[in-house]
Amino acid sequence: MTSRKPAPMPVRRPTMTDVAKAAGVSQSTVSMVLNNMSGARLSAETRSRVLGVAMELGYRLPRREQPTPQVAAASPAPGLRRNLIGYLVDEISTSPHPVVSVDGARDAAWEHDCLVSIIVTRSNADQEAAAIAALRANPMLLGIVYSTIFTREVTLPAALTDDAELPVVLLNCHDERHRLPTIVPGEVGGGHAATEHLIAMGHTRIGFINGEPWMEAAKDRLKGYRRALATADLPFDPALVRDGDWMSGTGFEATLSLMREARPPTALFCANDLMALGAMEALAQLGLKVPEDVSLMGYDDQEISRHTHPPLTTMVLPNYEMGRAAVEALLAAADLPATQRAARRHLIKIDCPLVARQTVRPR
Template structure:
């Protein structure tokens, strides 16, 4: 009987990380941010299973295409799409392919002007990225070349997509607070109806259930992603008959408002109240105390999206229609 070779999925399962994390670590992707503990777990799992990485070289294609077009639905002061583009561009350059950036004026339908512009140019494929994690219209695709979706998805899974692991991130954040000895955990979420908010809330609830902690709706506050809602949510929690002993904020900006409310109330972080954020913005390391947070892995998502496009161009069929990239925990002094 012929033994099956171990796969990257096997390594991911043994190391307890995502397949994208295994790919990024074993490929030595520049800029990929993982702790030494995560890197060691992946390498040890690969060695124990006898997994050998198939090294990707320059893309061999029959056409003259040498360009990936990275299309975004909008550009803002937030760094996320810039990080995703940089990750994708670095990976493409490693494999001898260039990348250009285009902005779509309509968030739900690809501009006819963009379609016309690139219909005359041989391209390897398109990466279509959205600022908000969301479902996209089936019209938001390019007909003439492969398309990989980044931070968005087609509900019918007709196109491969790369997404942040928001649900697992919400579970990780909540579990971290539970492991630090906290039993009553408040959750300041983002706006209702947004995928990231829904997934992080589901992760929060799953962690509570796994530890036999009852879900209390009074401990969930729906914010706006901005500092004032972190402040208001914290004040609402402190006004409860039984306030929480920890607060999970669904992004670092709301955590900044949470800090202000706690300090105004004379409470110490983490002695009186543990706080954890999400996104790992630059501000997190400069808060006092420095904020424990989870990385929103857009750089790594860009790398994974570029790999998907380049593999398709080389004639490989993606093994998975949707890749979820791990939101790594960065431990600091707030819990």
């Protein structure tokens, strides 16, 4: 009886990860070299080393011909892992918040050897359609993050909802039917935590200077304020609430108005830091000291809140963490078949933590 030799094991095709390890560089660097990405600041020595290692390992370089959009969107070159994340945002230059979200998304993507392509559309339907078409034509596209400058309901482009195979995550916005993974700030919890902190310091007359009342952030922060009062068995007094427009001028005027009440507040909760700056100026004009006479709470934790006199106690708007969470949710979705992806659609609210500085003191 003769023994049969075991069948030879199939030779595993080398991957981009193998090339990266052998060349001593990141997988993103390998991707940029092998795809000949323009604008990548890589030395000639690094490019030569990566290409040499790829050839030694027998890694199949991508073809130089440009595939058609249909082919590119469906299949990257053999051995390549999709690593491009499209990031659509309606506005980025008029507020510091979306820039910080981009930073979080970029850092999370880089940790997973992915790159982020950021496109500002200003909510222009034609620009959105062109941007999505261009991203889908790239064979390395992993998925798309769709983001807005302020939290709101959006009508999504058909290209993002009609293709079940394309992973999409919503950042700081949501659609009416809740069809996609969604990352938003926990604004109700933030408003609650800010008010609860003032209550814990012994304040029972807490003025609230809100933003524009039609905005979701303003609605939710007010809801949190009211819930904290109810939890502490304190009555809600409409006379202690003023609507503003997020600017320091309205914080100034609203504070003057609140302090003219027959029973003025002993603490003020402003729905953003800029209005808190206006409130601080108004209190100084009235001869009142912060926090000795009136405690003051902001919201957003903008850079300037660290440099007021005294430094402003505030709530963090977790833009960076939201950007990271959006990319992580996208990567998780991309690892699942489209049918399982649909079953895992969910809403993730990122907590708004308290930053205690020096504008709040016990009553």
